[in-house]
Amino acid sequence: MTTLTIGKVAQRAGVGIETVRFYERRGLIDEPPRGPSGYRHYPESVVLRLLFVRRAKDLGFTLNEIKELLSLRLDPQTTCADVKQRAETKIADIEEKMRALRRMKQSLVQLTKSCNGSGPANDCPILESLDSLEQKP
Amino acid sequence: MTTLTIGKVAQRAGVGIETVRFYERRGLIDEPPRGPSGYRHYPESVVLRLLFVRRAKDLGFTLNEIKELLSLRLDPQTTCADVKQRAETKIADIEEKMRALRRMKQSLVQLTKSCNGSGPANDCPILESLDSLEQKP
């Protein structure tokens, strides 16, 4: 069975060496066996694991959440529904963030409309609004 | 002219005392005059400043960006158009974040659809997808 050094693993997974060690500390990848010199000897499967992490990260999961997802897979008690639940919770999180961003954007668009872009900054309607804007809950 | 202690300022602005000092260090509020004991004596205007900061923060500006907005106001060279420019850049930032979130959500929705919620977690289609998902740029 071929093993990989940390450099090869990092290269194949498209991450930095430090990141691989960091993920090990965070419990996202298993501690690999070591050679007599202390060098890490990784099975090839760790590359798949790192890609899993990256994809989950791209979907908005935090490293802690990813660790949870990984442990779900190992626990025979856990069902597919548990996984689905996590995905749905994450969707709700994302929707919440999108709503917050939408609100921000709407306010900013309003502000930019109020400003014709001429005159000195110190009586810009945008800055004036920030001085007195009503807080809408 | 009445002055306020840091505690009163924090209370009126709805932030913590430590936050007031933190904002001073970050250059978001002026260093106030001190009494003989070293206590800060704030003018009432600092409360307005703190509210400005909070509103700008609610609009998605970082503290550094807020500091910039504040200094724009003081510089007579700066025009209203500069302020508007910042707002428009921030709108673009927000739109970019929203697009990223939208992509995440779409992928997650796809994944949850692929999972009927039954069976053990270790062959959940969601987790399997994370093992082999194609990276779409």
Place this chain on the structure above:
DNA sequence: CTTGACTCCGTAGTATGGTACAGGCTGTAC
């Protein structure tokens, strides 16, 4: 005059996700 609340400063810790050393050992190629 004492008590308790308030303030001072500086440093360190929180969470997030890494990145960057320093200083030393190892593995390999020539």
Place this chain on the structure above:
DNA sequence: GTACAGCCTGTACCATACTACGGAGTCAAG
């Protein structure tokens, strides 16, 4: 055998926005 890349550990650092804490001095009420 010697150079050089690669790996080891541990710690410190980046940005972001705070929050907490220790230990000391101060202010105001009773």
